[in-house]
Amino acid sequence: MSDNQNIDTTTNINETDTNKTSTDHSDDYEKICYVCRRPESKAGEMITMPGGMNFCHECMQKAFDSISKSGMDFSKLQNMPFMNMNLNDFAGMQMPNTEIPEKNKIKKKSKAKDAEKFLTMKDVPAPHQIKAQLDAYVIGQERAKRAVSVAVYNHYKRVILRQQDELRANENTEEKAENAAAQGMQMQGGEPEIEKSNILMLGPTGSGKTYLVKTLAKLLDVPLAIADATALTEAGYIGDDIESVVSKLLAAAGNDVEKAEQGIIFIDEIDKIAKKKNTMSRDVSGESVQQELLKLLEGSQVEVPVGSNQKNALTPMATVDTNNILFICGGAFPGLDDIIKERLKKRSTMGFNSHLKDEFDNDPDILSQVTTEDLRNFGMIPEFLGRLPVLVSLQGLTKELLMRILKEPKNAILKQYERLLALDEVKLVFEDDALEWIAERALEKDTGARALRAILEDFMMDIMYEIPKDPNIGSVVITRPYLEKKGGPRIEMRG
Structure with missing residues (x-):
């Protein structure tokens, strides 16, 4: 050598x-x-x-x-x-x-937190303040907005109590234990620990479940991750593992584990993991996914990959405590209304309390009468439902609500088109009869508020194409005859 x-x-x-x-x-x-x-x-x-x-x-x-x-x-x-x-x-x-x-770096946990950085009740928006902010963007769904506002409010208070408990635990813990041992006393527990109340949101497609939670993400300074249950599969199969929903929250928190543990996770399309009935193949995206979600919903220490949805030898792993993460699950649950109607029709059919067979057929708020028994018949396992104690039902949208959705929210569809044409120095006006016609066509499509944009895109395409041709156009008025293809829009020139 x-x-x-x-x-x-x-x-x-x-x-x-x-x-x-x-x-x-x-x-x-x-x-x-x-x-x-x-x-x-x-x-x-x-x-x-x-x-x-x-x-x-x-x-x-x-x-x-x-x-x-x-x-x-x-x-x-x-x-x-x-x-x-x-x-x-x-x-x-x-x-x-x-x-x-x-994206794969893990932020260090702060060893000593500054008391000034702790949240206080002054920093927590009250439920009526959260709802007032939601009212500016979401039309209708009063019960859902109240339930979500209270849940988020309690979530903030849970974070405050957790910080206070950690601060007390760090102060002279060893000294208290030595004194208690010397006197032969057993250390008493502190205040009762506040548990989270996870939410299950039910509502027809296009009623605003996802939009409601996305609006919360903009209004609140708390990490929020939106995951899709349709991509989740049983561990070992092609698709995202259950831990991927926590990985998304960790990424939303900038890979800060402490911040992620105070966040909110919204799992959309939760009805797609219902138990499959009469199937001979292995159900890798149904009941098994519900069972694996149990540990997340109730609270546990979860090993999650950082910056990736899949575990592999080259991805760093972080441990996230889900005990203080608020879970909101949402789904359209198609066919659940039929299960509810069937249960309601089993009541007495004779006498003063009798119910007609078609009494509930046209009820737009039929989901408000849902019970855990109905959800079990749909295919959700009882252990899963037990970890989602708060049931929130969203109403189907009526013609009046659809007309309000068109023009009232801060980012209403009509306001978006008005801003686009304002760049061409053209004023856009919709008559009330035109709005009513659009709402009627949207009800026929039965896809909720999503149908409004589809209808408007169809009729506005020609206007957005023709208006920039003539710089002398000052305003455009959309009329019902134009939408019915019996005439054209009313155009006013400048001056």
């Missing part, structure tokens, strides 16, 4: 500045083991090697055991690498680029 290959026992990697890593890790992020991909909060202090590679003590010990078989326990050496080497050997070598992508 040549001299320049001998190990130099006088030079330490950590003590030498001649070969610093090409990438300086920010103090805000944790180091991640290059082998096992565990962050330093789990694996302990890391050893930084040339090229920016970090290794935990356990992986380094395994590496040396496989090479030397000497039995020496290198993990006993703290705050320094397990071998000293001549760094001149690395001169001129091209080290591999081991920089971790930004």
Whole structure:
């Protein structure tokens, strides 16, 4: 062996500045083991090697055991690498680029929180304030907005109580335990812990379930992730694992675990994971997904991949506590109204309390009479329903509500078209008869508020094409005859 290959026992990697890593890790992020991909909060202090590679003590010990078989326990050496080497050997070598992508970095947990950064009740918007903000964007659905406002309000208070409990627990915990042990007393528990009340939202398609939660995301300063239950499958099959919904929340919180643990997760299309009936194939996206969601809804420590929906050997893993995450599940539940009607029709059919067979056929609010028995008949397992204690039903939209949706919200569809034509210095006006016609056609499509944009896009295409041709046009009035294709829009020229 040549001299320049001998190990130099006088030079330490950590003590030498001649070969610093090409990438300086920010103090805000944790180091991640290059082998096992565990962050330093789990694996302990890391050893930084040339090229920016970090290794935990356990992986380094395994590496040396496989090479030397000497039995020496290198993990006993703290705050320094397990071998000293001549760094001149690395001169001129091209080290591999081991920089971790930004989306895969895990933010460090703050060891000491500033009390001024804690939330207080002054920072928490009251339920009526949250509902008032929702009223500016969402028309109707009063019960749903009230239920969501209360749930979010309680969620903020739960975060405050959790911060207060952590602060008290950190103050003189060891001293209190020693005093209690010396006096032979058992330490008493603190105040009762507030549990979260997860929400299940029911409503026909286009009634505003997803839009309601998306609006909350804009109004509230809390991490919110929207996941789709149709993409979830049983572990081991093609599709997203259950933990992917928490991964999305972690990404929404900027990979800050503490912030993600105070967030809200909305799982849309939850009715698509109902138990499949009369099927001979394996149900990998139905009942099995409901069973795997149980641990998330109730609260547990979940290992989730950072910056990815799939677990693999190259993705860092983070532990997220879902006990303080508020879950909102929403679905259209097609066919559930028939189950409810069938149950209601089983009541007495004679006498003063009798019900006609067609009494509930045209009831737009039939979902408000839903029970857990109806949802079980639909295909939801009782354990899943037990973890969603708050049932919120959204009403089917009427013609009057559809007309209000067209013009009243802050981002109403008509206001969007008015702003587009305003760039051409043209004023757009819709007559009330025209709005009524649009609402009637939307009811026929039976797709809720989504039908409004489809109808408007069809009729506005010609106007958006023709108006820029003539710079003298000052205003355009949309009339009912134009929508019925019995005439044209009323155009007024400038001056």
